[in-house]
Amino acid sequence: MIWRKLAGYGPALILAVTLLVLWELYVRAGQINPQVLPTPTAIVQALIDNWGIIYDHTLQTLLETVLGIAAATLLGLLLAILLDASSWLRRAIYPLLITSQTIPIIALAPLLLIWLGFGLEPKIIMVMLYCFFPIAVAYADGLAGAEPELLNLLRSMRASRWQILWLVRLPGAMPAFFSGLRIAATYSVTGAIVGEFVGAEKGLGLYMKLEANSFETVQVFAAILVTAVLSLLFFGLVSLIERIALPWYAGTVARA
Amino acid sequence: MQPPKLLVQDVSKSYRHGRQTLAALESISLTVNIGEFVTVIGPSGCGKSTLFNIVAGVDSPTSGVVEIDGDGSEERAGKAGYMPQQPLLLPWRTVEENVLLGLDVRRVPRKKALAEAHALLKRFGLAEFAQYYPAALSGGMRQRVALLRTVLFNSSFLLLDEPFGALDALTRLSLQMWLLELWQTFHSSVFFITHDVREAILLSDRIYVLSSRPARVVREVSVDLPRPRKSEHLALGQTVQLEQELVALLLKEQML
Numbered sequence: 407m408i409w410r411k412l413a414g415y416g417p418a419l420i421l422a423v424t425l426l427v428l429w430e431l432y433v434r435a436g437q438i439n440p441q442v443l444p445t446p447t448a449i450v451q452a453l454i455d456n457w458g459i460i461y462d463h464t465l466q467t468l469l470e471t472v473l474g475i476a477a478a479t480l481l482g483l484l485l486a487i488l489l490d491a492s493s494w495l496r497r498a499i500y501p502l503l504i505t506s507q508t509i510p511i512i513a514l515a516p517l518l519l520i521w522l523g524f525g526l527e528p529k530i531i532m533v534m535l536y537c538f539f540p541i542a543v544a545y546a547d548g549l550a551g552a553e554p555e556l557l558n559l560l561r562s563m564r565a566s567r568w569q570i571l572w573l574v575r576l577p578g579a580m581p582a583f584f585s586g587l588r589i590a591a592t593y594s595v596t597g598a599i600v601g602e603f604v605g606a607e608k609g610l611g612l613y614m615k616l617e618a619n620s621f622e623t624v625q626v627f628a629a630i631l632v633t634a635v636l637s638l639l640f641f642g643l644v645s646l647i648e649r650i651a652l653p654w655y656a657g658t659v660a661r662a
Numbered sequence: 663m664q665p666p667k668l669l670v671q672d673v674s675k676s677y678r679h680g681r682q683t684l685a686a687l688e689s690i691s692l693t694v695n696i697g698e699f700v701t702v703i704g705p706s707g708c709g710k711s712t713l714f715n716i717v718a719g720v721d722s723p724t725s726g727v728v729e730i731d732g733d734g735s736e737e738r739a740g741k742a743g744y745m746p747q748q749p750l751l752l753p754w755r756t757v758e759e760n761v762l763l764g765l766d767v768r769r770v771p772r773k774k775a776l777a778e779a780h781a782l783l784k785r786f787g788l789a790e791f792a793q794y795y796p797a798a799l800s801g802g803m804r805q806r807v808a809l810l811r812t813v814l815f816n817s818s819f820l821l822l823d824e825p826f827g828a829l830d831a832l833t834r835l836s837l838q839m840w841l842l843e844l845w846q847t848f849h850s851s852v853f854f855i856t857h858d859v860r861e862a863i864l865l866s867d868r869i870y871v872l873s874s875r876p877a878r879v880v881r882e883v884s885v886d887l888p889r890p891r892k893s894e895h896l897a898l899g900q901t902v903q904l905e906q907e908l909v910a911l912l913l914k915e916q917m918l
Contacts, residue, residue, distance in 0.1 A: 555746050556750050556752075558720045563763075563815055573767070654795040659797075660793045660794045
């Protein structure tokens with residue numbers, strides 16, 4: 407069962423390994439200075455050698471990401487419910503929401519630094535800014551997608567607006583919420599890194615910046631590797647939570 | 663004298679569509695007496711479901727009177743158990759939780775609601791499926807669950823809108839018999855929609871035939887077959903004759 411699932415990743419694995427081998431061979435053949443582009447094996451070696459320091463920075467980034475995603479989830483759900491509450495609110499909020507996404511978030515990072523300093527808060531806000539939009543839009547669409555016949559059924563039972571929301575529409579939109587959250591999860595670590603890049607006391611973004619400034623490209627790559635793994639882990643974690651929270655959606659036959 | 667379960671008097675319904683006014687129902691009058699099984703048949707798209715939505719209290723007539731138990735107030739929702747064409751089970755609720763949906767709307771404590779749902783599932787042979795999610799059930803089973811949900815919400819007056827329309831012939835026959843058993847157990851009054859003449863004859867005490875849009879009552883017939891009904895009754899001479907008559911009438915309406 408598990409093997410069959412893993413076999414599904416076979417093609418991706420083959421492609422990734424092929425690319426890495428080509429990369430390794432290209433650099434080793436002396437086509438490019440390893441100082442400019444280190445080999446994959448050197449990157450892994452650097453990661454192992456510096457694990458103590460990188461681990462410390464990773465923990466900081468992890469903390470910022472988790473808090474940021476939590477804040478983005480709250481804000482996203484709240485916005486979705488507001489968007490759904492009345493057509494007036496929808497018309498008021500939706501254009502602003504879209505416009506907010508045209509702002510380059512990276513440009514806000516120095517401002518947040520000025521307003522809030524070098525601590526945790528500006529990074530949490532950065533992650534939130536990167537993540538709330540997909541959650542809000544996906545959940546709002548999910549809420550709007552409730553079957554009209556189902557709403558009629560509830561009305562025929564004399565259900566109040568709130569009961570319809572609580573019994574039918576909020577739970578019915580949960581799969582949409584999780585698709586939004588999955589997208590958000592892949593952005594989230596990047597949000598924290600960007601925040602740290604601009605100014606921080608600790609974190610993978612800061613580490614990358616310092617190492618890049620001293621031309622330690624291999625260390626930058628090591629930090630990038632950790633970032634990628636972290637993002638994938640978040641994606642996987644969201645999928646796992648979804649399977650546990652929505653067993654009916656994952657194709658479970660009956661409640662245990 | 664006790665008032666009829668349902669009295670529909672001179673009910674008309676028209677929709678505004680831009681500048682045009684579309685008439686859906688034209689001066690419909692009919693009754694369902696207490697404990698009676700009454701069916702409405704009519705060509706497809708004639709406005710049968712509009713009539714049901716009005717009786718269920720999710721739509722209101724343009725003119726005319728609808729009384730349930732002699733009460734003609736506009737607040738009709740909740741006075742009938744309404745079952746639409748699709749089973750509309752909530753996929754995140756197990757069978758037992760779907761069956762008690764109406765009790766949730768009425769804010770019955772969960773423990774009491776579960777006890778009632780269990781008793782009903784057991785009485786009608788679905789106890790072993792109580793913990794199943796709807797996705798794991800066949801079409802016929804879903805309709806049974808939807809029917810039990812309807813009965814648990816309100817067993818005294820059932821509004822059934824083509825509940826067996828999407829089922830294969832054999833499943834349909836078994837559900838028809840099952841419905842009759844249910845009806846006799848609860849002494850319900852039933853208002854039933856179908857476009858299947860045989861189904862109408864097999865189930866009903868009386869049949870109203872509607873015209874094509876805008877719907878009027880063109881014929882009212884009593885079905886004089888003994889109870890409990892059996893599928894063999896469909897082969898009787900008088901039944902076949904009635905069937906031919908009604909089919910001819912419907913065909914004529916469909917042509918228009």
